[in-house]
Amino acid sequence: MGTERVRTDRLGLLLDQFDCAREQARVRLTGLGDAEYLWEPVPGCWSIRRRGEATTPRAFGPGEWVLDQGAPDIPASEYAEVARQAAGGMTVAKIAEDWSVSVERVEEVLRHTGPALPDDSPVTTIAWRLAHLHFCFAGQWEWTFGERRTDPKLLVDFTPEAGPALERFWSLLDRWRDSVAALTDEQLDTVGLSQYPYGSDPDDPYAAVLWGTNLEFIHHMAEIGVLRDLWAASGAIHG
Template sequence: MEIAGVRTDRLGLLLDQHDKARDMAEVRLLGLGDEEYLWEPVPGCWSIRRRDEAATPRAFGPGEWVLDLGVPDIPASEYAEIARQAASGMTVDKIADDWSVSVERVEEVLAHTGPPEPDEAPITTIAWRLGHLHFGFAGQWEWTFGARRQEPKLLVDFTPSAAEAVERFWAVMDRWRDSVAAMTEEQLDTVGFSQYPYGSDPDEPFISVLWGANLEFIHHMAEIALLRDLWRARFTAPK
């Protein structure tokens, strides 16, 4: 349905949300330089690094540069998601496999009562956040619209060049957007239309996967925008 030229159907609303977020993100990424892209504002950041300098146990990538990744766990911010998965009928074994953690860890989360302890998540660089988004959308496209064969962790050749990273990322996002825009209502409602292996995509109707992808794009781009603000202010902050 359209009202005054604006789509109000489910797909139209999500595409419009994506496009508005894209417009804002493009402005916020203008002029990103290599030093800022790789800036580590505090010790212990996750970033992209040369393979022989990787600082985390599961850093990955097909080329010389890899994306930091630590030991798998279930963050406190996802405890509600674990409860939702269990309530939907997923077994503890399946949830553990989904999150790459032990059955004991899932049982611990499900048994938790009261407010969870705050997560001690690492600070990540602009390079990491952009690489994380690139990897995620490239993998979801491959396992939704592509051949569904390629290992997602081998799809993105991470680069220390900010300009190159931004150009490659927008190419992936354009491909994703074009494919999503051509979907039918039946496809949007199909459980498992996406078979992306990292996450719950195979167990959800694609419309749920799609709003989740928008959320991922928006919140990581907001983080990148904040890091750019901090970079700009780093020499002007009071001592």
């Protein structure tokens, strides 16, 4: 990126980061086909499935295809976030509500000391990761810039076809980007500008919410990139 394009204001930095990640994602996802999109590299993957074939306890979606979701828990990778929430003044009860777990589970996490435990989260398919991002961006747009009425779990009609999924996803990101670009400094500092019901958005300044949204986009796209590399390298198996 040339220096003439660099912005140093808060919104500019966040937008430039998002734009660069989106450009890289578009290149990385070029040529994605249905078989690769749904590829399950190991047994027990989470993916999108027909409603009657879902095996996870909280799979959701408004249509025929649903997104796998397991029982609520706090993964080890989020222990530090829970500690930050507690240090920032959130009560154990509010943290438990935030993560949809029991107070006892939060207390167990807060008592943990020593090295972080390894996560035992399931491997997820490209379809799952894209659908997860789509669900998050759609929900956060609705509960920040929209009517703040529709449950995020009812906003995305998941599809087993890579082409339509990507077309809808890029369109959503364009809408998201346009809305974010119009924010004022006062809105960036507003606590509760987003009322997204899953997570801590209502308790955070919106600049912090945007930072977290960028991070979610970047890290899931990096995971998708690795899955595409593995698919290409294992062509002899599935080809």
